[in-house]
Amino acid sequence: MLGQIPDEVIEEVRKSNDIVDVIGEYVQLKKQGRNFFGLCPFHGEKTPSFSVTQDKQIFHCFGCGKGGNVVTFVMEIEGYNFFQAIQHLADKSGQTLPEEFQQRDENQHLSKENQDVLKAYEWLTKLYHHLLRHTKEGKEGYKYLKDRGFTDEVIDTFQLGFSPNSKDFIAQFLEKKGFHKQSMIKAGILTSNDQHNNSTDRFRGRVIFPIRNHLGKSIGFGGRTITNQEPKYLNSPETDLFQKGKLLYNFDLARSHIRKSSEAVLFEGYLDVISAHKAGIFNGIATLGTSITEAQAKLLRRYVDTVVICYDSDKAGIQASYKASKLLRSVGCNVKIASMPDGLDPDDFIRKFGDTRFKNEVILASDTYMTFMMKYIKKDYNLNLEGDRIQYVESVLDEIALIERPVEREHYLKELANEFELTVETLSQEIHSRREKIGLKQDKPKQSSHTNMTKGPYRTKKLLPAYHNAELQLIAYMLKDEAIAEKIKQELGGNFTIDQHKILVTYLYGYYEEGHEPNISHFIEKISDSDIQNLVIQIAMMPFNKDISDKEINDYIRIIQSEQSDKTKIKSLRVEQKMAEKQNDPFKAAQIGMQILEIQRQIKNSNP
Numbered sequence: 179m180l181g182q183i184p185d186e187v188i189e190e191v192r193k194s195n196d197i198v199d200v201i202g203e204y205v206q207l208k209k210q211g212r213n214f215f216g217l218c219p220f221h222g223e224k225t226p227s228f229s230v231t232q233d234k235q236i237f238h239c240f241g242c243g244k245g246g247n248v249v250t251f252v253m254e255i256e257g258y259n260f261f262q263a264i265q266h267l268a269d270k271s272g273q274t275l276p277e278e279f280q281q282r283d284e285n286q287h288l289s290k291e292n293q294d295v296l297k298a299y300e301w302l303t304k305l306y307h308h309l310l311r312h313t314k315e316g317k318e319g320y321k322y323l324k325d326r327g328f329t330d331e332v333i334d335t336f337q338l339g340f341s342p343n344s345k346d347f348i349a350q351f352l353e354k355k356g357f358h359k360q361s362m363i364k365a366g367i368l369t370s371n372d373q374h375n376n377s378t379d380r381f382r383g384r385v386i387f388p389i390r391n392h393l394g395k396s397i398g399f400g401g402r403t404i405t406n407q408e409p410k411y412l413n414s415p416e417t418d419l420f421q422k423g424k425l426l427y428n429f430d431l432a433r434s435h436i437r438k439s440s441e442a443v444l445f446e447g448y449l450d451v452i453s454a455h456k457a458g459i460f461n462g463i464a465t466l467g468t469s470i471t472e473a474q475a476k477l478l479r480r481y482v483d484t485v486v487i488c489y490d491s492d493k494a495g496i497q498a499s500y501k502a503s504k505l506l507r508s509v510g511c512n513v514k515i516a517s518m519p520d521g522l523d524p525d526d527f528i529r530k531f532g533d534t535r536f537k538n539e540v541i542l543a544s545d546t547y548m549t550f551m552m553k554y555i556k557k558d559y560n561l562n563l564e565g566d567r568i569q570y571v572e573s574v575l576d577e578i579a580l581i582e583r584p585v586e587r588e589h590y591l592k593e594l595a596n597e598f599e600l601t602v603e604t605l606s607q608e609i610h611s612r613r614e615k616i617g618l619k620q621d622k623p624k625q626s627s628h629t630n631m632t633k634g635p636y637r638t639k640k641l642l643p644a645y646h647n648a649e650l651q652l653i654a655y656m657l658k659d660e661a662i663a664e665k666i667k668q669e670l671g672g673n674f675t676i677d678q679h680k681i682l683v684t685y686l687y688g689y690y691e692e693g694h695e696p697n698i699s700h701f702i703e704k705i706s707d708s709d710i711q712n713l714v715i716q717i718a719m720m721p722f723n724k725d726i727s728d729k730e731i732n733d734y735i736r737i738i739q740s741e742q743s744d745k746t747k748i749k750s751l752r753v754e755q756k757m758a759e760k761q762n763d764p765f766k767a768a769q770i771g772m773q774i775l776e777i778q779r780q781i782k783n784s785n786p
């Protein structure tokens with residue numbers, strides 16, 4: 179089966195992929211002291227407890243406890259096995275793995291049927307694109323896109339294509355390639371025509387918009403009719419490969435731009451994203467004709483602080499913007515809302531007014547959340563009427579009360595006060611009582627730290643017994659310094675009190691024996707047990723003094739040894755006590771009991 183990839187090769191791949199860069203593609207990381215922090219991609223959270231240590235090349239989440247190195251991160255987040263993760267990282271850093279490890283199917287974690295469907299999508303994406311660009315069969319599609327202002331560069335970037343209006347052209351193509359007809363029908367690539375046992379291309383006669391996943395692979399198509407077929411837009415059906423609620427269109431291409439600007443522009447459909455790209459907006463992404471889901475919002479939150487919502491400016495679009503902004507704010511995003519003159523969508527606007535005006539008058543001029551809200555609420559009231567005015571102010575106050583940042587709240591209160599000639603004090607009182615009613619906290623001085631990193635198991639207030647702490651301290655130094663590990667090996671060997679520590683140091687002794695240098699990220703790869711891996715990471719993340727004196731080391735060793743000798747003593751006393759009871763000598767048994775209690779009392783006193 180799988181041959182082992184040589185250690186040096188793995189090491190080389192790991193060295194060429196800095197953990198901060200790799201994780202940075204999935205999580206927005208901010209430097210804080212020596213570490214980077216971000217929102218954990220493995221569990222939902224609003225305050226960052228996910229930390230990455232560059233010098234140790236490891237990550238650790240103080241919230242859910244996950245941790246590892248760059249390889250385990252890729253395995254975890256992409257659902258890859260070890261080999262796939264190495265392959266993925268090697269590709270990223272432009273390395274070529276030795277011949278015998280190549281050509282393994284990177285999709286082998288998928289079912290055979292899904293692997294086929296992915297391959298079919300890959301072939302068809304190329305074929306449709308080729309037909310559009312270079313053949314007379316694709317000419318009408320090409321002309322349609324050109325008429326709509328699409329440049330060749332855009333057509334190539336998004337691999338736009340055309341499916342000729344032929345009954346069996348695509349079906350035959352797929353058959354020749356050896357794809358199973360039933361799986362193609364199941365995936366929604368072909369539609370079956372039961373009467374004649376024929377199948378036809380579902381997208382025939384349409385311009386094709388390949389829909390890529392975050393790795394840039396086509397997993398579905400959108401087809402736009404150019405001859406007034408119904409429906410105007412046709413998407414691939416939902417399958418386990420193609421789940422609209424989890425997917426963000428163009429995320430693969432936009433990701434690096436999103437990361438740089440810490441901002442994403444959210445559109446309603448792929449056409450808007452492509453038009454915006456043409457206009458120089460490269461951080462655009464879209465849901466696929468459905469409203470944004472919580473999963474998508476959380477995914478975005480990991481990458482950005484701010485999302486600019488740029489939906490159609492008709493009634494439905496504004497309603498959708500309202501919903502999306504609520505959801506995005508609930509996961510912690512800062513939201514802005516772009517708007518266009520009545521009824522237009524982004525693609526209309528760009529075609530009508532051009533790229534520059536779209537950028538300046540729509541994207542850069544987008545409203546803040548509250549400004550949008552005030553407009554949104556206003557549409558239901560006639561502010562010339564006294565009663566409506568009061569109700570309007572009440573509704574706006576309801577919204578302002580929900581804003582987390584006091585500065586922001588004050589800003590809008592002032593605006594509201596000015597507009598309706600009210601005093602800020604009155605309005606502030608209103609806010610105060612509203613917040614109280616819904617159980618939101620009143621303003622307190624801000625906490626200095628905005629991360630959750632104090633949550634870790636070894637950072638809790640609860641003090642550990644002295645021997646436990648001594649073992650953790652020793653291991654921390656042993657991980658960093660081979661000489662210290664050697665000394666401990668001589669004096670304590672594997673005689674640590676906590677079972678997990680015993681296993682850990684056994685791995686560590688073996689690691690050094692193999693001639694490796696201290697290297698956390700490398701070391702954890704040698705450990706098959708993920709609990710022990712996490713323990714190593716946790717210990718490596720503990721704050722500790724740079725240098726340790728021999729005396730300190732000896733103290734720790736002594737604490738551990740005396741704990742153990744106490745334990746052994748108690749054990750043998752218990753045996754003696756049993757014997758005494760058996761021999762019907764209650765006096766002796768009681769005496770021994772006293773001795774045990776005394777040792778236990780001493781242990782208790784020596785531990786905090």
Ligand SMILES: [Zn+2]
Pocket residue numbers: 218219220221228239240241242243244
């Ligand atoms: Zn976590």
